[in-house]
Amino acid sequence: MAPQSLRPVIRTADLSGSDPAGVSAAVGEYLRQTDAEKHSEGLAPPLDHEGLLPERYRAEVDDPAAAYAGLRVLLAEVAGVVAGVVVVSVHAGAAEIKRLWAAPDVRGRGIGSALLDAAVAVVDGDVRLSVWDWRAGAIGLYESRGFVRVPRWDGRERLVCMIRPAR
Numbered sequence: 001m002a003p004q005s006l007r008p009v010i011r012t013a014d015l016s017g018s019d020p021a022g023v024s025a026a027v028g029e030y031l032r033q034t035d036a037e038k039h040s041e042g043l044a045p046p047l048d049h050e051g052l053l054p055e056r057y058r059a060e061v062d063d064p065a066a067a068y069a070g071l072r073v074l075l076a077e078v079a080g081v082v083a084g085v086v087v088v089s090v091h092a093g094a095a096e097i098k099r100l101w102a103a104p105d106v107r108g109r110g111i112g113s114a115l116l117d118a119a120v121a122v123v124d125g126d127v128r129l130s131v132w133d134w135r136a137g138a139i140g141l142y143e144s145r146g147f148v149r150v151p152r153w154d155g156r157e158r159l160v161c162m163i164r165p166a167r
Helices: 020-040 055-062 111-121 136-144
Strands: 009-012 072-078 081-091 094-102 127-132 148-150 159-164
Touching: 009 111, 020 055, 020 072, 020 081, 020 094, 020 127, 072 111, 081 111, 094 111, 111 136, 127 136, 136 159
Parallel strands: 094 127
Antiparallel strands: 009 072, 072 081, 081 094, 127 159, 148 159
């Protein structure tokens, strides 16, 4: 059993208070890794020489409070340090997980599982998400939590679309 200090604490991010920097850092890591993976898979050009994200993603890192206004943002902390983030969009009873990230140095400790479980718990109906097909570990996690593959609603190649039916 993990010592209490190593267990993740999941909480709602305070984007108008002390959490924008932690959300920005976690989402930035997520987006940079995703872009690097997309480049490796031949789906995107490399990041520029300064590592700047494409313009379409910069608002999420530069101003998460504005970018995620009206969305649910949950943080995972381990020993008081941000170790992961999940962003959930809920509109008219339909929910979508937009971002789910656990820092590489804490993977395998249940951070992603805890974030996913917390995200699903804040939703009454179905939850949907999309994931790149090369992320087998993430797909396995989603399937272990009741998500099933469905026809793509997103036109981008190699995205796997999944839904967890309401329980």
